[in-house]
Amino acid sequence: MIIRLDKLLIDLPKPEHPDANAAAAVQELLGGKFGEMSTLNNYMYQSFNFRSKKKLKPFYDLIASITAEEFGHVELVANTINHMIEGTTFPGDPDITPMQNAKDKRVTRHFIETAQASYPMDSMGAPWRGDNVFNSGNLILDLLHNFFLECGARTHKMRVYEMTDNPVAREMIGYLLVRGGVHVVAYAKALEVATGVDMTKMVPIPNLENKAFDYARKFEDQGIHRKLYTFSPTDYQDIDKIWKGTHPSDGKPVEVIRGAPEGAPMPDYPEIPEEFAPGISYEDYLEIAKRLQRNAGI
DSSP states (O other), rough: HHHHHHHHESSSOOOOOOOHHHHHHHHHHHSTSSSSHHHHHHHHHHHOOOSTTTTTTTHHHHHHHHHHHHHHHHHHHHHHHHHHTTTTOOOOHHHHHHHHTGGGGGHHHHHSSSOOOOBBTTTOOBBBOOGGOOOOOOOHHHHHHHHHHHHHHHHHHHHHHHHHHOOHHHEEEEEEEEHHHHHHHHHHHHHHHHHHHGGGGOOOOOOOOOOGSSHHHHHHHGGGGEEEOSSSSSOOGGGGGSSSOOTTTOOOOOOSSSSSOOOOOOOOOOOHHHHHSSOOOOOHHHHHHHHHHHHOOO
16 A cells, blocks of 8 residues: 655746746656656556565565655656646637647647646657566566666656756756666665675666766755665565665665655646636635535534
């Protein structure tokens, strides 16, 4: 089960101007082959299907706890996309074409299929596919795949970072470069425990430190690249059998945090009348409130 907190992992800045085409590029980090939908579902099904959970508990705990964090990563990228698209169109009578700006955007699905919001698709609008999930049942092979998946995801984040200077996109990518780096090192450490091979000598892949990115530097300065969260107050505690020792980038001790990060407030998006979203007028709202009161016997 998942305990869900009504918070984002970090506070996202509000951009001054809409940037729907850059949001289309960011979609790759959500629904692309190496996007957060893939990392979430890979680890989720590996944790669901894990064999010998008790005998191999530290490995199970590691995959399960990272699964929970990946849910937050999906949520963070989705909200980044929402911020970037907001304001592309304007309210008005249908005959004045209030959504005229949408037709020239790279991913028109953002305006036709959704109400100017994120969707489980890649940067070209193709839906995320379930066959992006890899779960062989062989622990070493799954861990090796996860290591590769995180390195691929890191590569794509770095490329999208270089495609846009949008502040909300870079804030999100800077954070995820650091947190994704944690997962790279975590799976490397797990492979070392399981096989004796020191995979940490291979990182970072690509060979460029996170500190090279302005928006990642502050998160590394906070030391979050050395922290791995259980995302549970009582369970998955044996990740400390794997997440131990020092971090390969700075040689400082790594740390297991029981629970979740403090987080930041969840954005509340305004209505978009030209998209008929949410489709609840002020009068509708008052009537809904009356029904709720009646149902509660008030």
